[in-house]
Amino acid sequence: MKVRIAIFIAIAVMAGLIFLGLGVRRTEYAPNWLAPPLAAPSTAGELVVLTLRGPTTTQSVPRDAAGLFSRGENQTGFEHDLATMFAEELGVAVKFRVMPSYSKLIHQLEANRAHIAAAGLSPSPDLRQKFAFGPAYKTIQYQLIYRTADKRPKNIADLGNQRLAVIAETPAHDIARDLTESSPNLVIEVLPHEAEPEALLKALESSRADVALVDTFAFADAKRIHPDLGAAFKVGREAKVAWAFSNAADAGLQQSVARFFEKIRGNGALNRLMDRYYGHIDRIQPVDAEALLEKMQSELPKLRPFFYEAQRLTDIDWRIFAAVGYQESHWDPFATSPTGVRGLMMLTEETADRMKVQNRLDARQSIVGGAKYISLLRDTVPSRIPEPDRTWLALAAYNQGYGHLEDARILTARMGLNPDSWLDVRKAYPKLREPEYYETLKHGFCRGDETVQFVENIRNYTDILNRLEKPLATERSGDIKFDEAVPAQAFGRRRVGR
Incomplete structure (x- = not known):
């Protein structure tokens, strides 16, 4: 009898362990x-x-x-x-x-x-x-982030009894504990350990905290959508990342x-x-980021249907086109330059004719025409070039022409660099202003430094739009009427002509 009981208990224990093991295996955190x-x-x-x-x-x-x-x-x-x-x-x-x-x-x-x-x-x-x-592959350091509307602290002693936000159980939390030894009045606001760095910045903007500890890379990325925040000074030592x-x-x-x-x-x-x-995130100034954020509230809602249509026609994310349009005209459908380019996407008359744009000052026609032209340029860039370089090179061609892009790529190769990489091609573009270089190339002089700034700005604007605007795939297409144009009155003024 005792033997039977022992066998029964052993079987029950084994079955329980198997059941528990199967149950735990379905979860992410098994013992x-x-x-x-x-x-x-x-x-x-x-x-x-x-x-x-x-x-x-x-x-x-x-x-x-x-x-x-x-x-x-x-x-x-x-x-x-x-x-x-x-x-x-x-x-x-x-x-x-x-x-x-x-x-x-x-x-x-x-x-x-x-x-x-x-x-x-x-x-x-x-x-x-x-x-x-x-092996280490980059270096980071923590920074003290503050609201730029407040007085900028110069050192830890300036903080007094301010509230310092950190995320629980992180290296920043350890640094904050050390700071309280020299600044005992400093108040540590500890966010839950599952919080992301973005939560620290929102804590500042909502006045839940006065300052926060954020690493250099995280803040460099985030400051473009938080232009009202700045880095006061660095805290602690530089550290390798691996x-x-x-x-x-x-x-x-x-x-x-x-x-x-x-x-x-x-x-x-x-x-x-x-x-x-x-590589591009330090090229945008807080005032420029703030201006974009304001325009996203006031102008972008009227233009979204046209950018959506552009994506449907080209299969390119609409936020790329929105970034180009903002760089070109700050989303002003009536923009005109002394060189004759006009409209929201700042099309030349030749490009407008090629893309069958009848009125460059019509927002929808300009966006769709510009998008089709960008798509054409991207298709012209060799298909062996991977993204995102293929698109950045196409945008460089949109700015100064495909011929100058080819000159820049030829010059890049002469410099012993990679003509298929935007990182390398952008090093060659500014040299197209110098006679010793452009006189040896087919298409001559080019304001290549402006092209680099053009593409880098668009990279930043695209990043901001990607963070704050939904992709078309998440929208209900039934709500979008692509054949309806927004009346010119919606943009505050009217003009006529191409």
């Missing part, structure tokens, strides 16, 4: 003792990556949006793209596990739930005791990461990725 050993990427066929949500790490983009840069995926971001490149180098799939907080990410890496963590981590002494790190390895990661994976970074530094791929996400 460590139930987590199976993580196989090497080459064995498992996939690289498992822990990351955080945010514009400098990974963020969602609509899977079905007609965007240019997501390659059909529903995630983008610097860390996302970097890890994807590494997985492609290994020849395996990549699986991202987006953690709700910094502390959860550290816990999951300790539990060997991923091969690497790619989340802008700095190898601090504490983290080095827990994990091995790969991938952290799970303790289960073998030496082979660490060696592969080291070789990967050596390769992308050597072939320029790392610089191109850095430029894609960060």
Whole structure:
């Protein structure tokens, strides 16, 4: 009898464990003792990556949006793209596990739930005791962010009893604790550990806090949509950023990461990725960002249907065209330049005729005509050139003509650089003002420095629009009437003519 009872208990315990294991396996956070050993990427066929949500790490983009840069995926971001490149180098799939907080990410890496963590981590002494790190690939530092309408603090002593916002259980939280030792009156406002850096900036704007600690890259990205905030001074030391390895990661994976970074530094791929996400963000001034945000409220609603139509005709994200239109005319349908270009998209008479635009001062005709011309230019740029470079090169041609783009690319090649990379071509464009260069090229003089500024501005405006405006794919197309023009009176004044 006792034997039967013992057997029954053993079976019950085993069944319970199996049931519990199956139940936990459906969740993201299984207890460590139930987590199976993580196989090497080459064995498992996939690289498992822990990351955080945010514009400098990974963020969602609509899977079905007609965007240019997501390659059909529903995630983008610097860390996302970097890890994807590494997985492609290994020849395996990549699986991202987006953690709700910094502390959860550290816990999951300790539990060997991923091969690497790619989340802008700095190898601090504490983290080095827990994990091995790969090569450093950028440098960050925390900044004290304040409202520019307030007096700018010069140092920690100026803060007095102000409220300093940080996210719980992050390096910034540790820095804030250290600051209170020298400034005991400083009040630390701790946001929940799952909050994103954007929440810190909103806390300032809502006056929940007076200042906040945000890292340099996160604020550089965010300040374009928060032009009323500024960086007062840097706090703490500069820190290197690197991938952290799970303790289960073998030496082979660490060696592969080291070789990967050596390769992308050597072939320029790392610089191109850095430029894609960060190369243009310091070129926009707060006053320009603020002006765009105001126009998005006052002018853009009247023009959205036309930009939507442009996307439907070209399969290019409407926010690209909106950014071009803002750069060209600040969305003024009646804009006219001394050189004869007119309308919201500032079309020449020749381009208007080519795109069958009858009235350049009609907002709809100008937007649709400009969009068709941009699409034509992008199709003319060699198809081997990947996005986003293909679009940036097409926009350079939109500004000064395709002939000057070809001259700039030829000059780029002469300089020993990559003529298929906007990062390199923009170095050549300003030289087209100099006789020693343009006299050796087919199309002659070009105000190439203006072209560079034109494209870089559009990159910034596109980023802002992407953050704040929905893609067409999320709108109800039944609400959009493409054959109805907004009356000229809606724009405040009327003009006639082409």
